[in-house]
Amino acid sequence: MLFGSEHVKRYVETDGAEGHDWQNTTVLILTTTGRRSGERRSTPLIYQEYGQDLLVVASNGGADTPPAWYLNLQADPEVQVQVKGERFTARARTANPEEKPDMWRTMTATWPAYDDYQRKTDREIPVVVLERV
Numbered sequence: 795m796l797f798g799s800e801h802v803k804r805y806v807e808t809d810g811a812e813g814h815d816w817q818n819t820t821v822l823i824l825t826t827t828g829r830r831s832g833e834r835r836s837t838p839l840i841y842q843e844y845g846q847d848l849l850v851v852a853s854n855g856g857a858d859t860p861p862a863w864y865l866n867l868q869a870d871p872e873v874q875v876q877v878k879g880e881r882f883t884a885r886a887r888t889a890n891p892e893e894k895p896d897m898w899r900t901m902t903a904t905w906p907a908y909d910d911y912q913r914k915t916d917r918e919i920p921v922v923v924l925e926r927v
Contacts, residue, residue, distance in 0.1 A: 805876070
């Protein structure tokens with residue numbers, strides 16, 4: 795099973811032929827700029843389409859701290875996204891309280907474990923909206 799840096803490597807090399815479809819859901823590659831290092835960091839993330847935007851969840855498996863990629867995009871919201879062979883620039887933002895419930899349902903429909911992750915932590919797990927630039 796693909797995971798982490800190997801997942802990114804195979805996905806990029808094959809334009810998503812390996813790695814886009816994963817455990818009955820879909821994965822994109824999100825590339826952020828490191829908030830301290832300034833280096834580009836790529837992460838495979840479960841996503842869903844939501845209108846013209848894409849959604850990802852900053853769950854970190856239900857840990858009490860957010861994932862590094864989320865901290866990175868808070869510092870610099872301009873990100874690079876790869877979906878299969880398509881690569882584009884997007885602006886990332888955290889879903890607001892009015893829109894989050896419907897977006898959360900969209901994401902838990904594809905990955906029900908997000909509900910389990912939320913129960914494990916006092917941190918409110920954000921849904922991130924990726925808007926094409």
